[in-house]
Amino acid sequence: MSLDPSYLEYPKRRRGMDHDYYPYSNFFERKPLQWFNAKKLLIWPVISLEYFPMVPSDDPFRAPGHMQTAYPDYRHYTAREYGTRIGIYRLLGAFEKVGAKISVATNSVIAERYPELIADILSGGHEIIAHSTDMNGTIAGGMDEADEKTLIMESLTALEKATGARPRGWLSIARSQSFNTAKLLTEAGVDYMCDWANDELPYTFQTQAGPISNLPLNHELSDRQIINVQQQSVDSYAQQMTDAADWLLGEADKFGGRMLPMHLTPYIMGLPYRISAFEKLIADFADRPDIGFARGDTIIDSWSGQ
Secondary structure, three states: OOOOHHHHOOOOOOOOOOOOOOOOOOHHHOOOOOOHHHOOEEEEEEEEEOOOOOOOOOOOOOOOOOOOOOOOOHHHHHHHHHHHHHHHHHHHHHHHHOOOOOEEEEOHHHHHHOHHHHHHHHHOOOEEEEOOOOOOOOOOOOOOHHHHHHHHHHHHHHHHHHHOOOOOEEOOHHHOOOOOHHHHHHHOOOOEEOOOOOOOOOEEEEEOOEEEEEOOOOOOOOHHHHHHHOOOOHHHHHHHHHHHHHHHHHHHHHHOOEEEEEEEOHHHHOOOOOHHHHHHHHHHHHOOOOEEEOOHHHHHHHHHOO
């Protein structure tokens, strides 16, 4: 069967990328960055603090980690809730021990249901990034633009009410966007998003509403991907993070400052048989004079200033 001729009439089919959001950029030919305190590598920890409703929504898709078995799925529901009751505090404690300030990507329902948890995060000097409303608040192509705008505004408004400050950053569930997301985030006053994982430093993203920064949050090195999806051990996770840091430090000597995202899930990494290895990893990084920890907004401000 032959293809319909209209298949070849894609308006963006040309040399280069199939959009106008940003130009191609060779990672190794950019102006070298200089991080604060002479750090060569900044670790950017991001904890995904999520609320999974008992009944999952499959429109436009079911979020990773959502309920799987017949309703009521108490097994998965309570396993996820472990993250908000126990796991999050173990992770925050690990970073507190080394004096690191981090980003916490938060469903706005978390702020409404557990305000004391939000207060504890803020008291530690950490940053809140908007992470939709709850884990049914997914975004994908074909979503009605008005509905998506409402979802974004509900998340931002609820988090601003709970924290006293409008979040500067946005992380979509599963890093999934529609063709309207970046524009809607820009219109909502968001400074940066974390959904496009095609780089290891921030870059400027152009939309119809103006520019927004993208701070790439690596997927392959997330605890969900390594430990849950690939079924590897926490020791393997720690080794891969160390290998990545070592490689990036080698590049930094020649090409300037580098960044290493550290995407964490409280109900995965916060378990008692994993947290010791994780604390050791954090302590090892903190002991290295050329490595620092930074919140997402700190990285964006340092980068944009250069």
